[in-house]
Amino acid sequence: MQVFGSKELLEDVINRDLCIGCGACVGRCPYFKSYKGKTAMLFECDLSEGRCFAHCPKVEVDLDSLSTTFFQKAYDGNPLGSYMEILGAKAGDKIAKAEFQNGGSVSALIALALETGLIDAAVLTDREGIIPTPRLVTNAQEVFECASSKYMAAPTLSALNNGIEQGFERMGVVATPCQATAVAKIRTNPVKRANFIDPVNLVIGLFCTWALDTRQMLSFLSDQPDMADDIRSADIRSMDIPPPPEEVMVIETGTKKTKIPLKEIRPMICESCQFCPDMTAEWSDISVGAFEGKPGWNTLVIRTKKGKNLVEEAVEKGYLQVEKIPEESIKHLAGAALNKKRNSFIKNVEKGLVNTGEKEGRSAIRLSDDVLKKITAQKENAV
Amino acid sequence: MTRLIEAEEGSRQLFMGNEAIARGALEAGMKVAAGYPGTPSSEIIENLAEVSEKAGIYVEWSANEKVAMEVAAAASFAGLRSLCVMKQNGVNVASDFLLHLAGSGTRAGMVLVPCDDPGALSSVNEGESRHFARLVEVPLLEPGDFQEAKDMVKWAFTLSEEIRNLVMVRSVTRLSHASGNVIMGNIAESKNLEAETKNSAFFKHDGFILDQMEGAVISAPVTYKHGQQHEKLKKAIEFFETSPFNTYTGPENPELLVITSSVCSLYTNEALQMLNAKDRVGLLKLGTTWPLPPKLVAKHLKMTDKILIVEEVIPFLEESVKTLAAELGPEIGVKTFFGKRDNTIPSTGELNPDIIASALSGILGIDMEPVPEAYTKRAGELAFLNAPVRDLTFCPGCPHRASFWSIKNALTMDNREGFICGDIGCYSLAMLPSGFSALKTLHSMGSGTGVASGFGKLGQFGLNQPVVSVCGDSTFFHSAMPALVNAVHHRSNLTMIILDNSGTGMTGFQPHPGLNEDALGKDAPAVDIEAVVRAAGANVTVCDPFDLAETRETVLKLLEDNNGVNVLILRQICALSPEKKGKKQFEMSVDENICVGENCGCNRLCTRIFSCPGLTWDREKKVSRIDEVICAGCGVCASICPLQAINKKEVA
Known part of the structure; x- marks a missing residue:
């Protein structure tokens, strides 16, 4: 890929409102800072090439190149990405009950990876009040403190950058699809640094359909008369969207559970999410999400040998229990993933963000024209 | 500058225009002088303050120009010749009182010296004070050289007493700040004052209401007094017809x-x-x-x-x-x-x-070329190729650079397009890259907070950008206090940041009411800004701007609050203050092995953006260096370096 600098990043991503605030550009230099879900560039930097541009998941993402690097094949547009196996799973008996979103599989896998030394630190997302915050942890207890979904764009990867500065060399990252894309770019050393060491040894992806804008959410909740006090005292315990047909988000605070209709939540979805083609975090070793129809369980998409080995070890050691997942569920999952992929690619094409030539300038995403055609031509729920 | 008073009659002295003006006032037997600092006028009061004890006069730096004129007027009413000094736009501040003073008239000679700044060499306006003479109808004199500067001021007191009204003597930068030969007159000779012969000041006020010299000093009955004022002008014209100054x-x-x-x-x-x-x-x-x-x-x-x-x-x-x-x-x-x-x-x-x-x-119809074209062209080429760009910049160790660094960063991170309403002082430079181009409005003294007070009430019309104002400590007393009170009273939503560097930095570190020192350098009770703000009913936080992280976090927190006025005092003494000058708190150094210079990861943040003159870029080694001669040792750059390559060591 061709690498540009912060000026182009500003033009292509921040000024187009495509920045999702993943934190990939935060912490490598003094120019980018994250605050309440937004990444700001404090001062102008005149370098023509920078890691800020090179690592950004919203510009010049070459899907063929990433797929070749991580899965040794060209990008084929499969709705669920490249995978070896899909299983149902939940945390095993060895794992104490914590405030998990579903089955606690992510916490269990990361805890094990830390304990076995597969990873030397984990890049996670914690929460301060309602605001998601990056956190670099090195032991299982800290992992459990970060459990449960945040539903908001978070600068998680600034903790990865922080870990690199601290000298960690085998980090595990729990990443949303956009974050996982940035991690994949980082691992390919796009700026071609000499003495580059891949700082990541494990990526656990999270299913994601969209994220909410932190500041809008904060202001929305502060305006809810029965929540204002809890928001002020920053006492948020969990957020959840129960399966249809309820159409609500449930926010649990120290004092109560509040249901907010999704139609009020949806306007706060980040603009950038509409352009994201990835629902299952395809650039990971294992992707984890809800097991629809089976509360308290997760769906595991195992993508790499390393991921498969970790899951097997987890089962063996009682960190995880797994079971087969019905074909119908996989089909349903793939259908949802395809919808996101197709709709976003159509939007990207409309905006002129895909496979642009030299004249039109830089692209957000590049992939083969055939695959692009295949994805955008598919009918809804074609899988 | 004792020669101001000691120079003998008939001697020839090389005097700055402002010294000549001060000498003229002393020769006239002026007893009270008041002013507010402002280039190019400041040296007049400074010089008079220095000789005040010897000359037996009272000199003060007033809180603002209007108060200065009121203080000087009181002396005139009590029978003492008085002088009032300010820069061009200072007269705007004083103008309401000026109008009424012209209406009431004066008693002992009173002279107003405004120093204008054509071309705005040291101003953010090209204001004109002369039109105030016409507007309020008082005589105006304009010295054409240094001798006249002295002689005219002296004569202005006589004229003022002839017509019993204020006289304006207008100077400009090139007169006030240039120097020339001035032949001295006698200081002792002038004793034409009632009060001086009696050796006491007295305000007589129980005479006939229409008697300007013995009754109440007021501008009413207006048409009668206005008529009298016009008679006085006719008298002035008579003097002017034969004046040697024309x-x-x-x-x-x-x-x-x-x-x-x-x-x-x-x-x-x-x-x-x-x-x-x-x-x-x-x-x-x-x-x-x-x-x-x-x-x-x-x-x-x-x-x-x-x-x-x-x-x-x-x-x-x-x-x-x-x-x-x-x-x-x-x-x-x-x-x-x-x-x-x-x-x-x-x-x-x-x-x-x-x-x-x-x-x-x-x-x-004379064929002339003031500057030959070839010369202009060559000079332009040479300047373009060889002259380094020298921006106006904050001094090394200036607290304002640190303050604006943090405020600007906080506003950018906050990401809601918040802005700063600027005010008048050294910190006005923050409209330029030296202050990270942070100021988005800049008008008159005290106006930053006034304008912010207005912005802060526009929430009901959808303005949801954070509103910040800045003002200096001297400016706070000068005219930002009414704006603060207004904002508090109307629950305007804003953050007022007082950049307290403990002095009137821009004009040469004159004292102001917040300091425990007066114009003569004597002990004076200090008015506590924090207590004033608290009494006005605003929340107040105090921070050291050299602590960049804490300042930024504090500003970010205050920006979140949308419930009225928050005041943040960023307190750190001016780097040029007598307490600090020449003393380094820290010995600074750059670790060349850690500095990544212009590479991705820093790209010369310290020399390219922070741009303290104490930091220089070593073009050969491609690292930053400390210029030990220029560095003031404030230590701030150690906190901006992303790689901790800049070290500070406390100077014992």
Whole structure:
């Protein structure tokens, strides 16, 4: 890929409102800072090439190149990405009950990876009040403190950058699809640094359909008369969207559970999410999400040998229990993933963000024209 | 500067214009002087303060120009000659009192010296104080050189007592701040004051209501007093008709008459010399420029049909002369006028001999090239190729650089397009890259918070950007206090940041009411800004701007609050203050092995963006260096370096 600098990043991503605030550009230099879900560039930097541009998941993402690097094949547009196996799973008996979103599989896998030394630190997302915050942890207890979904764009990867500065060399990252894309770019050393060491040894992806804008959410909740006090005292315990047909988000605070209709939540979805083609975090070793129809369980998409080995070890050691997942569920999952992929690619094409030539300038995403055609031509729920 | 008082009568001294003005006041037996610091006026009060004990006079830096004029007026009412000094726009601040003072009249001689700044060399305006003379109807004098600066001020006191009203003596930067020979007069000779002979000040107020010298000093009954004021002006005109400050040089029947005043008379003289045109052009230099003496002007207008009026800023003299010419039409005939209104003279900026010479050559048909074209071209090339760009910048160790670094960062991170309403002081430089171009409005003293108070009430119309104002400590007392009170009372949503560097930094570190020192350097009770803010009902936080992280976090927190006025005092003494000057708190150094220079990861943040003059870029080694001569040792750059390559070591 061709690498540009912060000026182009500003033009292509921040000024187009495509920045999702993943934190990939935060912490490598003094120019980018994250605050309440937004990444700001404090001062102008005149370098023509920078890691800020090179690592950004919203510009010049070459899907063929990433797929070749991580899965040794060209990008084929499969709705669920490249995978070896899909299983149902939940945390095993060895794992104490914590405030998990579903089955606690992510916490269990990361805890094990830390304990076995597969990873030397984990890049996670914690929460301060309602605001998601990056956190670099090195032991299982800290992992459990970060459990449960945040539903908001978070600068998680600034903790990865922080870990690199601290000298960690085998980090595990729990990443949303956009974050996982940035991690994949980082691992390919796009700026071609000499003495580059891949700082990541494990990526656990999270299913994601969209994220909410932190500041809008904060202001929305502060305006809810029965929540204002809890928001002020920053006492948020969990957020959840129960399966249809309820159409609500449930926010649990120290004092109560509040249901907010999704139609009020949806306007706060980040603009950038509409352009994201990835629902299952395809650039990971294992992707984890809800097991629809089976509360308290997760769906595991195992993508790499390393991921498969970790899951097997987890089962063996009682960190995880797994079971087969019905074909119908996989089909349903793939259908949802395809919808996101197709709709976003159509939007990207409309905006002129895909496979642009030299004249039109830089692209957000590049992939083969055939695959692009295949994805955008598919009918809804074609899988 | 004891020679201000000790220089003997008849001796010739090289005096700065402002010293000449101060000496003139001393020779006149002036007893009370008050002013507010402002370039180019500040040295007048400073010099008087230095000799105040010896001269037995009272001198103060007042909280603002209006108060200064009120303080000086009280002395006049009590029978003491008084002087009031300010820069051009200071007169705007004082103007409400000025109007009423002109109406009530004065008793002992009172002189107002405004120092204008044509070309805005040290101002954010090209204001004009002369029109206040016409607006409030008091006499105006304009010295044309250094000797006149002294002599006119001295005579202004006499005139003031002749007409029992205020007299204005207007200086400009090139007179106030340049130096020339001045022959001294006698300081002891003037004792024409009632109070001085009695050796006591006394305010007599129980006389007849309409008796200006013994009754109440008020501007009512207005039409009666206004009528009296006009009588006084007529008397002034009589003096002006024969004043030695108005001079004519040139032939009896010149081709062209130039009418001018102030330093423009020097420029014109030089221009005429350059053009070798002294035998063709007459030069009427007026020292008494309002009201104009009609007979004197008529006499000179009759000499020729072409008249050029040369002056800076507004066409003040031009309009006065044209008004007279219209009235004198039947006697003097129709004249052709050149000046600002027909663009013979530029309508803005400073004048100089070249500009005037080119105006004159156009009228006289002389072929002249003030600066040869080849020279201009070559000079331009050389400047472009060789002269380094030197931005106006904050001093090394200046707390404002650190303050704006944090405020700007907080506003950018906050990401809601918040902005800063600026104010007048060194920190006005934050409109430039030195202050990270942080100021988005900049007007008069105290206006930052006033404008912010307005922005802070626009929430109901959808303005949801964070509103920040900044103001200095001296500016706080000068005029930001009413704005703060207004904002608090109306629950305006804003963050006011007081950049407290413990002095009036921009004009030379004069004291203000917040300090425990007065103009003479004596102990004075300090008014506590924090207590004033608290009493006004605003939340107040105090921070050290050198602690960048804490300052940024504090600002971010205050920006979140949308419930009225929060005040943040960023307190750190000016790097040039007597306490700090020459003393380094830290010895700074750069670890060349850690500095990544212009590589991705820093790209010279310290020398390219922070840009303290104490940091330099080593082009060969490609690392930053500390310039030990310039570095003030504040230690702030150690906190901005992303790689901790800059080290600070406490100086024992």
